[in-house]
Amino acid sequence: MGRRKVEIKRIENKSSRQVTFSKRRKGLIEKARQLSILCESSIAVVAVSGSGKLYDSASGDNMSKIIDRYEIHHADELKALDLAEKIRNYLPHKELLEIVQSKLEESNVDNVSVDSLISMEEQLETALSVIRAKKTELMMEDMKSLQEREKLLIEENQILASQMGKKTFLVIEGDRGMSRENGSGNKVPETLSLLK
Amino acid sequence: MGRRKVEIKRIENKSSRQVTFSKRRKGLIEKARQLSILCESSIAVVAVSGSGKLYDSASGDNMSKIIDRYEIHHADELKALDLAEKIRNYLPHKELLEIVQSKLEESNVDNVSVDSLISMEEQLETALSVIRAKKTELMMEDMKSLQEREKLLIEENQILASQMGKKTFLVIEGDRGMSRENGSGNKVPETLSLLK
DNA sequence: CGCCCTATGTATAAAAT
DNA sequence: TATTTTATACATAGGGC
Numbered sequence: 001m002g003r004r005k006v007e008i009k010r011i012e013n014k015s016s017r018q019v020t021f022s023k024r025r026k027g028l029i030e031k032a033r034q035l036s037i038l039c040e041s042s043i044a045v046v047a048v049s050g051s052g053k054l055y056d057s058a059s060g061d062n063m064s065k066i067i068d069r070y071e072i073h074h075a076d077e078l079k080a081l082d083l084a085e086k087i088r089n090y091l092p093h094k095e096l097l098e099i100v101q102s103k104l105e106e107s108n109v110d111n112v113s114v115d116s117l118i119s120m121e122e123q124l125e126t127a128l129s130v131i132r133a134k135k136t137e138l139m140m141e142d143m144k145s146l147q148e149r150e151k152l153l154i155e156e157n158q159i160l161a162s163q164m165g166k167k168t169f170l171v172i173e174g175d176r177g178m179s180r181e182n183g184s185g186n187k188v189p190e191t192l193s194l195l196k
Numbered sequence: 197m198g199r200r201k202v203e204i205k206r207i208e209n210k211s212s213r214q215v216t217f218s219k220r221r222k223g224l225i226e227k228a229r230q231l232s233i234l235c236e237s238s239i240a241v242v243a244v245s246g247s248g249k250l251y252d253s254a255s256g257d258n259m260s261k262i263i264d265r266y267e268i269h270h271a272d273e274l275k276a277l278d279l280a281e282k283i284r285n286y287l288p289h290k291e292l293l294e295i296v297q298s299k300l301e302e303s304n305v306d307n308v309s310v311d312s313l314i315s316m317e318e319q320l321e322t323a324l325s326v327i328r329a330k331k332t333e334l335m336m337e338d339m340k341s342l343q344e345r346e347k348l349l350i351e352e353n354q355i356l357a358s359q360m361g362k363k364t365f366l367v368i369e370g371d372r373g374m375s376r377e378n379g380s381g382n383k384v385p386e387t388l389s390l391l392k
Numbered sequence: 393c394g395c396c397c398t399a400t401g402t403a404t405a406a407a408a409t
Numbered sequence: 410t411a412t413t414t415t416a417t418a419c420a421t422a423g424g425g426c
Contacts, residue, residue, distance in 0.1 A: 001401045002422025008230050020422080021235035022393075027420060028227050031403095032241070034204050035224060039217035040246045045228070046266045048238040048257070054269045061244070067263055070242045073250045146342040153349035160356035197418045198405025211410090216405080218411080223403060227420095 021049055029057040036060035042069075217245060225253040232256035238265075 011017040025047055032043040042060035044067065049055070058066055207213040221243055228239040238256035240263065245251070254262055 001403085001420045003399055003401090003424085004422065005401060006234070006422070008233050010236050011234050016423085017235050018393085021231070021237060023421060024227070024231045024234070028224065028231060028239070030420095031220070031224050031227060035217070035220045035243070037204050038202070038207050038220070039213050040206050041217060042244040043224070044240070044242040046240040046262050047231070048262060048265055050236045054265060056266060063266070066242050066244060067266070069244055069250060070252060070259070070263070143338065143342065146339065146346060150342060150346055150349060153346065153353060157349060157352050157356060160353065197403045197420085199407085199416055199418090200405065201418065202405070212405085214410080219404060226403095 017050075025055055029055075032057060033059045042066050044070075213246075221251055225251075228253060229255045238262050240266075 011020055028047070029045055032045050035041065036043045036059035040060070042058070042065070044058045044063055045056060047055045056063060207216055224243070225241055228241050231237065232239045232255035236256070238254070238261070240254045240259055241252060243251045252259060
């Protein structure tokens, strides 16, 4: 699209690379804007230059909503983890999305009744609430178990310390609590991945 | 770029809108790919069609890294401002609710302009996003500090236990770590109240 | 940088398959 | 619907401010 054809490979000259980055980035973002308007869609573009500078644009909706959408869509990737089971129980929204999409696709959008759209919106929002509530609940559980374990550990320490203070002769119970940590120690990181 | 000039406005005909979406989306993603190669940069594109289907591409790096980058970039911006300040800026929602309610009550519902309702909705949603993001962030911080403290306590225990195992005579350092707990012990409950 | 300019390679609208 | 074709509008390379 210029005076001559360019091969698609890294531009070696630094300054023309930068000029091209600036021009094409601008073009890309303009194309995204046009696409979002022409086809009433939401388009997010995030560009990180070679030098680490960040440029972004969101058309049709705000960036965080588009990213949320992306992340929800890729929640499927979480299936690799065993907590996918938990999530699945609270995820009737996937089916809902499918219903919405098929309704919107099979019929002319204009023909979908406002009432049915309202009802779908409500269903989606309910699903979201359930998911968010569950997320919070799971986090609270983790916090609680961490706090309980902390409490136990503090007690341990006090017992051990006081025993030392008394110059105890018997150490039989010295490791009483330690074994309790094992096995549950990795529960938290596992559940943390829900927070993404 | 076609047989005729197109105005940049929503394409009314559903099927040509869809054809255009498909073509331009493909073009956009190809442009992103070229830009990433020509200028050794990372470009993420996320597109959500009107019917809710998601299309994405990441060039130069993987999507989650690019999104992370975006989020880190914007997290810094949040930190620059005082948190409370930030929330206050995005939280006229109490007032907003009152305005919405009074508008809906004092006037016939039909007289409230759709635009003003849309704007109120957007403000409410923005406020919600900010609050949710902050909620998650705070919970993550708490989890992290709890985990760190747990680690410290476990180390304490091990040291204490091993000292007892060796039938130590000197107990001078027996309470070394205990004091460390005090003062930070109530940070968590405090912050927990934010989670409601 | 960012913007202007012009020549030219590309993207794509419309139509057909 | 996705692809292909063709004519045409657009984006942009190279160059200069």
